[in-house]
Amino acid sequence: MSIESIHLDNVCKRFRLGTANEYGRLTEAIASNAMKWLRRSSTPKPDSRNDSPTQQMEDGWFWALRDIDLSIPTGEIVGIVGRNGAGKSTLLKILSRIVTPTQGRVGVRGRVGSLLEVGTGFHPELTGRENVFLNGALLGMPRAEIKRRFDEIVAFAEIDSFLDTPVKRYSSGMAVRLAFAVAAHLEPDVLIIDEVLSVGDQAFQRKCLGKASQLGDQGRTILIVSHNLSAVANLCRRAVLMQNGKIVADGTPESIIEQYLSDSQSGGGQRSWGDNESAPSSNEVRLQAVAVRGNGVDAPTGEVDIDHEIVVAVDYKVLSNNAKVSVQIQVKDETGSYVFWSANAPSMSLSPDPWFGKPHPCGMYRSECRIPANFLNDTRYFISVLIGPEVGVTSVRQESVLSFLVHDTGVMRQEYTGSWHGPVIRPRLDWKTKSL
Amino acid sequence: MQYYGPTDSFGFGQLREVWKMRELLYSFFLRDLLIRYRQVVVGVLWVLLQPMMGMLIFMGLFWVLGTNAGSSNVAYAPIILTGMLCWQLVSSSFRDATGSLVNYRHVVTKIYFPRLLLPLASLLCATFDFLIGSLLLIPVCWVTGTAVVWSTVWLAIPIAAWLILFCAGCIAWLSSLNAHYRDVGYALPFVMQLGMFISPIVYDVERLRHVLSEKWLWLYEANPIATCVGLFRWAIIGTPLPSTVGMAMAAAITLLVFLSGLSWFQHADQQLADRI
Numbered sequence: 001m002s003i004e005s006i007h008l009d010n011v012c013k014r015f016r017l018g019t020a021n022e023y024g025r026l027t028e029a030i031a032s033n034a035m036k037w038l039r040r041s042s043t044p045k046p047d048s049r050n051d052s053p054t055q056q057m058e059d060g061w062f063w064a065l066r067d068i069d070l071s072i073p074t075g076e077i078v079g080i081v082g083r084n085g086a087g088k089s090t091l092l093k094i095l096s097r098i099v100t101p102t103q104g105r106v107g108v109r110g111r112v113g114s115l116l117e118v119g120t121g122f123h124p125e126l127t128g129r130e131n132v133f134l135n136g137a138l139l140g141m142p143r144a145e146i147k148r149r150f151d152e153i154v155a156f157a158e159i160d161s162f163l164d165t166p167v168k169r170y171s172s173g174m175a176v177r178l179a180f181a182v183a184a185h186l187e188p189d190v191l192i193i194d195e196v197l198s199v200g201d202q203a204f205q206r207k208c209l210g211k212a213s214q215l216g217d218q219g220r221t222i223l224i225v226s227h228n229l230s231a232v233a234n235l236c237r238r239a240v241l242m243q244n245g246k247i248v249a250d251g252t253p254e255s256i257i258e259q260y261l262s263d264s265q266s267g268g269g270q271r272s273w274g275d276n277e278s279a280p281s282s283n284e285v286r287l288q289a290v291a292v293r294g295n296g297v298d299a300p301t302g303e304v305d306i307d308h309e310i311v312v313a314v315d316y317k318v319l320s321n322n323a324k325v326s327v328q329i330q331v332k333d334e335t336g337s338y339v340f341w342s343a344n345a346p347s348m349s350l351s352p353d354p355w356f357g358k359p360h361p362c363g364m365y366r367s368e369c370r371i372p373a374n375f376l377n378d379t380r381y382f383i384s385v386l387i388g389p390e391v392g393v394t395s396v397r398q399e400s401v402l403s404f405l406v407h408d409t410g411v412m413r414q415e416y417t418g419s420w421h422g423p424v425i426r427p428r429l430d431w432k433t434k435s436l
Numbered sequence: 437m438q439y440y441g442p443t444d445s446f447g448f449g450q451l452r453e454v455w456k457m458r459e460l461l462y463s464f465f466l467r468d469l470l471i472r473y474r475q476v477v478v479g480v481l482w483v484l485l486q487p488m489m490g491m492l493i494f495m496g497l498f499w500v501l502g503t504n505a506g507s508s509n510v511a512y513a514p515i516i517l518t519g520m521l522c523w524q525l526v527s528s529s530f531r532d533a534t535g536s537l538v539n540y541r542h543v544v545t546k547i548y549f550p551r552l553l554l555p556l557a558s559l560l561c562a563t564f565d566f567l568i569g570s571l572l573l574i575p576v577c578w579v580t581g582t583a584v585v586w587s588t589v590w591l592a593i594p595i596a597a598w599l600i601l602f603c604a605g606c607i608a609w610l611s612s613l614n615a616h617y618r619d620v621g622y623a624l625p626f627v628m629q630l631g632m633f634i635s636p637i638v639y640d641v642e643r644l645r646h647v648l649s650e651k652w653l654w655l656y657e658a659n660p661i662a663t664c665v666g667l668f669r670w671a672i673i674g675t676p677l678p679s680t681v682g683m684a685m686a687a688a689i690t691l692l693v694f695l696s697g698l699s700w701f702q703h704a705d706q707q708l709a710d711r712i
Contacts (some may be wrong), residue, residue, distance in 0.1 A: 004437060015710055026617035097440065097548035100706040105441030121543045125471050137463035138547055
């Protein structure tokens with residue numbers, strides 16, 4: 001199993017930042033080159049290779065990828081995680097040869113397929129039958145193979161009676177089914193899935209991931225870019241963390257996701273913006289700080305004990321008089337699973353919030369939500385804050401603004417000492433056994 | 437394991453890739469063909485009509501003007517028809533290929549395939565039209581009573597291949613330039629109009645021999661389109677052969693355009709998805 005399937009050797013990619021010539025005209029390009037040539041003596045040419053690797057911008061160039069070395073053996077399923085703009089999609093595009101690297105070389109064994117191009121290349125004037133052949137050829141399937149699998153593809157798409165109808169007369173569902181059928185029968189040696197770029201609804205994306213795990217079972221090499229961290233955790237056996245165009249970590253999905261999440265969020269138990277324009281705000285409210293307090297102490301903390309109440313405090317400023325404000329929080333765990341959502345509405349609160357539904361005069365407010373002790377599991381959680389005029393309406397939204405780690409103090413381990421890994425929450429519930 | 441990365445070769449690797457992906461080239465060609473020839477009769481008629489109309493228009497024009505644009509010994513109709521056929525090959529391949537990459541932008545930025553296939557598919561289509569249109573020569577020669585030179589008529593095939601090679605070089609330049617600089621597409625119709633008159637499409641080279649001195653005639657014949665059209669007529673209806681110097685220059689230019697086109701296309705291809 002140690003045959004290499006993908007090999008990236010010192011790969012760099014740079015893009016031209018939006019300068020005058022981006023979508024230029026030939027005449028402009030000639031003129032500007034002529035001007036450059038005329039002025040060549042006065043301006044010294046800057047060194048093309050900058051030594052500071054963290055600097056992504058450089059004389060009008062943007063380094064989307066820098067010095068990427070990666071080797072993936074055949075049959076491995078690898079997830080790529082990282083924030084937006086970290087270079088994940090560029091990396092996949094380089095692997096699928098759409099983009100040529102500026103430096104370095106890329107090696108791939110076998111046919112590369114990706115589900116991100118489902119339906120591209122369909123021609124509306126051609127019939128379903130003709131499009132299957134065109135699309136298959138476009139995806140790299142030999143004609144003989146398409147012919148052999150044609151019936152299978154058509155059966156999968158469930159469009160037999162429309163085979164000789166131009167695709168422009170198809171419903172969008174039929175077109176997507178046919179496109180997916182072709183892509184699913186491609187059987188690539190290396191499959192690339194970019195969920196960020198892929199179109200389609202949730203059900204369709206689930207179908208893609210289902211196909212991916214099926215192909216993974218057949219021993220194909222798969223690369224996944226996803227913001228759905230639980231999908232990465234479930235599907236992959238290895239993950240790579242990208243940051244600013246570089247690979248910063250490579251390991252098991254759990255450890256990489258943990259690192260990604262703790263890197264990208266402040267772990268100090270508090271996130272404050274102060275009273276300035278850059279803070280997340282709408283016309284009516286401005287978010288100023290979010291803090292987590294636990295362990296019975298008043299100071300914000302990034303780590304709380306499992307047997308203490310956790311207080312999530314949201315500080316905000318009301319900017320326009322008599323605005324109605326409702327504060328809501330969402331809690332997710334580190335695989336991205338949604339744990340719960342809560343708002344300060346009376347029916348969702350143990351005791352009614354005195355300010356709920358009332359017009360707020362201008363000024364500072366703090367809304368506190370108390371998460372009971374012995375409720376969460378000993379893992380990392382992420383808080384998103386939503387503020388709006390009423391419950392379910394959001395005007396300020398801050399995703400994963402803060403994370404905190406719950407420590408197991410052993411209060412629930414008097415009898416059982418094994419692992420609690422797996423469940424999202426670990427509530428202490430009421431148990432009674434009666435003799436009947 | 438197949439490696440790829442930035443290369444600075446002359447772009448011959450592209451030809452190998454095109455050969456490897458010839459089935460896709462065929463699919464692209466078939467796609468264009470199917471769309472155009474969906475109604476077979478209308479499609480074929482359209483392809484025959486264009487050179488026919490061109491021929492009739494210019495014959496009428498020169499008849500009204502009272503000028504003889506042909507050479508002395510051959511009827512004017514086959515002369516202009518051969519010219520129109522060649523010109524149709526050049527102009528429609530240039531026109532379709534120039535936009536081929538840009539029009540297919542949504543696929544080019546999503547799937548990899550040798551990009552050269554797109555302009556080449558346009559060229560294949562133009563060649564197909566050229567072959568169909570050539571059938572017109574049979575009735576036209578028969579009606580006008582023009583004697584076909586049977587000993588050299590087979591040479592029309594390598595001559596057409598020469599013209600196609602020249603077109604391939606040009607469209608490699610045009611399509612990739614248009615992907616980077618959109619004004620290429622706007623300038624093209626104007627250049628094509630000019631090209632039609634500096635090539636012997638609606639007249640015979642014979643007519644220029646009296647006007648141009650020998651040096652200028654060589655320069656004129658260095659235009660591969662002019663030479664190919666001249667040779668095409670020579671092979672089929674026996675007009676005089678273009679000068680040897682002119683042919684040599686045209687051949688050199690064809691080779692230069694083809695090789696530089698390949699090399700430039702390769703260079704442009706590397707930034708294509710970023711810039712298109």
